[in-house]
Amino acid sequence: MIQAASGFAALSIPITDAPSYAPSVICDKISGLAISNAILAGLFDRQRTGEGQEIEVPMFETAIEFNLMETFAGAAFEPPLGKPGYARIQVRERKPFRTADGFACIMPYSDKNWQDFFAFIGRHDLIGDARFLLLSERSSWFPFLYGLIAEAAPLHTTDEWVAFCDEANIPCMPVIDLADIGDDPHVKAVGLFETVEHPYAGKYHSIRRPASYSAAPFELRYHAPMLGQHSREVLLEAGLTESEISDALCESDPKVPDTQTL
Structure with a gap:
């Protein structure tokens, strides 16, 4: 609903001639980040002033702001100088490219990047072409x-593209499936995943927070709670008495569901 209402779904219209959803609960996650930032700012202000305040972070407005960061463009002026949008991104040809054995993001960016790319693919006729020498001119030729x-x-394998692009300092990255992300050498080197054991659900993969602190290393202190695991504590904190809670709860301990339903 928020993707549709905030303009998110419409961003794909110049690319596919139809609106589409991002394949992620992206508005929920954007709002979560906005909430955490707002809370931290509120805590900082309380530290300085000694006073707290109410914080409201609406998902709808947050998604609109997120979308307009780079797409406001000429529409930011009054009267408008153009429509919202980012021409370099909203191009149907801008996508991961099929190589001889997979997919890769190949993204020449600088003036030199494009000249080196033309040479690599054998298009020497385009080297030095005034249309592509400078970004100000190339911007009309992205498609x-x-x-x-x-x-x-498709004329080269993914590894061949990565090798060329690395040598030419052109941004390039193989398209990696999420199912294989744990095998990525960098992910392994930084220890992003670890296998831990839940007291009820068994072993599972835990991902540490990407941010790191020199004086506070990441540590998994609690597993995800089971349904009803903390009902008694929550109700006590809400002011109910032990007898009221016992009457309200059928059992003091949560039932452990079958792991297939987790």
């Missing part, structure tokens, strides 16, 4: 340029 990448990408 054509990304189309060149799409044509050339």
Whole structure:
């Protein structure tokens, strides 16, 4: 609902001629980040002033702000100088490209990047072409340029593209499935995942927080609670008496569900 209402779904119209949803609960997660930032700012203000305050973070408005960060463009002026949008991104040809054995994001960016790319794919006729020498000129030719990448990408394997791009300092990355992300060398090197054991559900993969602190290393202190596991504590904190809670709860301990339903 929020993706539709905030303009998020409509961002794909210039690309696919139809609105679409991001394949993620992205508005929920954006709002969570906004909430945590707002709370931290509120705590900082309380530390300085000694006074607290009520904080409201609406998902709808948060998603609109998030979308307009880079797409407000000419519509930010009054009267408008243009429609909202980001031409370099809202191009149907801008996407992961199919290589000879998979997919890769191949993204020449700088003036030199494009000249090196033209040489690699054998389009020497485009080297030095005034249309592509500078970003100010290239910005009108993104569909054509990304189309060149799409044509050339299947002629080489993903590893060959990565090798060339690394040497030429061109941004490039293989498209990695989430199911394989744990095998990524960098992910392994930084210890992003660990296998832990839940007292009821058994072993599972835990992902540490990406942020790190020199004086407070990440530590998993609690597992996800089972349904009703903390009902008694929550109700006591809400002011109910032990007898009232016992009357309200059928059992003092939560039932452990079958792991297949977790």
